[in-house]
Amino acid sequence: MADKLTEPTPSFEKALERLEQIVAEMEGGKLSLEKMISHFEEGSKLVKFCSGKLNEVEKKIEQLLTKDGQTTTVPFEPGQEV
Amino acid sequence: MQPLKPATPLTAATETRKIYRVSELTRLIKAALENEFGSVWIEGEVSNLRRPTSGHLYFTLKDAEAQLAAVLFRGNQLGLKLELRDGLKIRAYGQVTAYEKSGQCQIVVRRVEEAGKGSLQEQFEALKLKLAAEGLFAEERKKKLPLLPQHIGIVTSPSGAAVRDILNILNRRFPNLHILIAPVRVQGEGAAAEIAAAIDLLNARGGLDVLIVGRGGGSLEDLWCFNEEVVARAIARSRIPVISAVGHEIDFTISDFVADLRAPTPSAAAELLVGSKEAFEQQVQRGGARLARALRTQTLVWRNRLTAAAGSYVFREPQNLVRRSRDRLGTLRSAMAHELRSAAQQRSQQVDELGLRLGHQIELRRTACRQALQDANPRMARALRATAQRTAQHLQELLLRLGHGMTVARTAGAQDLRRVASQLNALSPLAVLERGFSLTRTGEGKIIRDVAEAPVGTALETRLAHGTLESTVTALKKET
Numbered sequence: 001m002a003d004k005l006t007e008p009t010p011s012f013e014k015a016l017e018r019l020e021q022i023v024a025e026m027e028g029g030k031l032s033l034e035k036m037i038s039h040f041e042e043g044s045k046l047v048k049f050c051s052g053k054l055n056e057v058e059k060k061i062e063q064l065l066t067k068d069g070q071t072t073t074v075p076f077e078p079g080q081e082v
Numbered sequence: 083m084q085p086l087k088p089a090t091p092l093t094a095a096t097e098t099r100k101i102y103r104v105s106e107l108t109r110l111i112k113a114a115l116e117n118e119f120g121s122v123w124i125e126g127e128v129s130n131l132r133r134p135t136s137g138h139l140y141f142t143l144k145d146a147e148a149q150l151a152a153v154l155f156r157g158n159q160l161g162l163k164l165e166l167r168d169g170l171k172i173r174a175y176g177q178v179t180a181y182e183k184s185g186q187c188q189i190v191v192r193r194v195e196e197a198g199k200g201s202l203q204e205q206f207e208a209l210k211l212k213l214a215a216e217g218l219f220a221e222e223r224k225k226k227l228p229l230l231p232q233h234i235g236i237v238t239s240p241s242g243a244a245v246r247d248i249l250n251i252l253n254r255r256f257p258n259l260h261i262l263i264a265p266v267r268v269q270g271e272g273a274a275a276e277i278a279a280a281i282d283l284l285n286a287r288g289g290l291d292v293l294i295v296g297r298g299g300g301s302l303e304d305l306w307c308f309n310e311e312v313v314a315r316a317i318a319r320s321r322i323p324v325i326s327a328v329g330h331e332i333d334f335t336i337s338d339f340v341a342d343l344r345a346p347t348p349s350a351a352a353e354l355l356v357g358s359k360e361a362f363e364q365q366v367q368r369g370g371a372r373l374a375r376a377l378r379t380q381t382l383v384w385r386n387r388l389t390a391a392a393g394s395y396v397f398r399e400p401q402n403l404v405r406r407s408r409d410r411l412g413t414l415r416s417a418m419a420h421e422l423r424s425a426a427q428q429r430s431q432q433v434d435e436l437g438l439r440l441g442h443q444i445e446l447r448r449t450a451c452r453q454a455l456q457d458a459n460p461r462m463a464r465a466l467r468a469t470a471q472r473t474a475q476h477l478q479e480l481l482l483r484l485g486h487g488m489t490v491a492r493t494a495g496a497q498d499l500r501r502v503a504s505q506l507n508a509l510s511p512l513a514v515l516e517r518g519f520s521l522t523r524t525g526e527g528k529i530i531r532d533v534a535e536a537p538v539g540t541a542l543e544t545r546l547a548h549g550t551l552e553s554t555v556t557a558l559k560k561e562t
Contacts, residue, residue: 011229012229012230012362013229013230016362016365016366016369019366019369019373020369022373023369023372023373023376026372026373026376026377026380027372027376027379029379029380029383031380033384036377036380036381037377040373040374040376040377043369043370043373044370044373046369047366047369047370047373050362050366050369051363051366053230054230054258054359054362054363054366055258056232056258057232057233057258057259057260058258058260059252059257059258059259059260060260060261061249061252061261061263062260062261062262062263063240063262063263063264063265064262064263064264064265064280064283064284071283071287073262076240076261076263077240
């Protein structure tokens with residue numbers, strides 16, 4: 001249950017799978033109140049985790065620039081010739 | 083070296099003979115060769131290959147009958163797609179010239195192809211067969227694209243249509259993606275080597291989830307670098323999954339076959355990545371919403387069940403129970419009274435009707451008798467009178483019996499009423515009284531609801547479960 005989240009960084013895929021499973025179980029309407037609440041809590045954490053994963057990367061467009069054998073990255077300027 | 087012109091007598095031509103200096107003549111020869119031949123394709127076998135420290139490649143091209151010196155300068159080796167070696171049959175393209183220092187005729191090679199290669203289409207088919215035979219296109223070699231690629235390397239021209247199309251999509255949809263463009267040329271000599279090097283470089287840098295390798299559409303020649311073996315091999319050895327995105331949908335390149343995924347166009351490749359990200363965003367969002375809804379729905383179901391159980395009659399305030407029973411009792415009572423009243427009314431109506439009909443009959447007979455008496459003689463009249471008297475007496479009796487019948491009927495009605503009333507009593511909220519509630523009434527049977535209805539001295543009758551208390555009001559305490 002909740003300790004699945006304490007695993008060292010579960011993959012996005014695993015988290016999403018678990019979320020789907022939890023939601024399906026909750027929608028099945030066969031859970032006890034305690035289970036329902038613990039599922040909801042775990043699910044909420046998973047949603048937060050997945051959203052975090054989706055937003056952890058900042059939108060950034062760069063290009064490689066090789067100069068004197070050193071390769072660096074610089075912001076990409078469209079239309080620039082090599 | 084043979085003289086350029088047929089030998090002329092040396093003496094005769096002394097005045098007119100032109101004497102070149104060696105450098106002069108070699109320069110002229112060089113110019114003549116360059117003018118006459120320009121750049122040509124030549125096919126021959128490589129021999130005597132040398133690579134001095136300068137980095138230039140020197141070799142001899144030969145066939146069965148002749149040979150020609152050739153040089154491939156370092157600057158032209160960039161796009162070289164094959165390793166030159168002695169004995170290799172090649173096709174070289176270059177400038178026919180003369181090397182003044184040695185006076186030697188030579189060709190300055192700029193492009194080299196392996197000899198025996200056919201048209202581009204034939205080369206394409208040949209390479210495709212070769213790589214397929216090596217298993218480079220095999221499905222099981224293909225790496226799975228990560229579920230959520232967020233760091234994307236793009237190997238393409240920074241000024242080409244591919245970058246423009248990809249950036250258009252990214253700017254329109256605003257996904258949080260990290261794009262790293264490895265700028266390369268995507269057509270012409272040397273492009274393939276640059277593309278291959280960029281793929282290797284991005285692999286070496288790491289940190290990328292997926293590579294897009296491609297360019298916008300073009301002719302077969304324009305797209306050719308994506309059909310070259312160096313590119314195919316670089317894609318094949320890439321540890322990062324590669325999406326090949328070359329040109330228009332109908333053009334398949336060798337890169338498309340080797341890549342882990344083929345996108346028909348660069349835009350499609352970008353759509354694929356952005357789209358999958360958006361789909362996940364929706365999936366997560368929907369998951370959250372479903373989570374909340376499932377909890378809400380289930381809670382509602384439980385709440386309803388709880389309300390149904392807790393709200394059942396016995397749990398509610400007990401006075402409601404009493405009031406409801408009392409109301410029901412009242413209703414039954416008035417219904418009963420109504421029934422009895424209408425039954426009694428009906429019967430007295432029947433009696434009235436019978437009496438009326440009887441009276442009418444009597445009147446008829448009286449009239450008839452009177453008529454007969456008048457018509458008959460006095461004796462007969464006497465006899466008739468006596469008869470009439472008897473008849474009247476009989477009628478009187480009938481009337482009496484009728485009256486008696488009516489009384490009996492009324493009494494039966496009253497008995498019915500009593501029976502129903504006792505049934506009614508059985509329905510009274512005895513259960514409530516059993517629980518300790520009581521009904522208090524005045525001597526007249528009026529139910530006391532308010533202390534004001536029972537002033538001091540009022541005689542009270544209190545109904546308990548099994549009996550009645552009689553009492554008198556001695557004091558009043560009004561609560562507001």
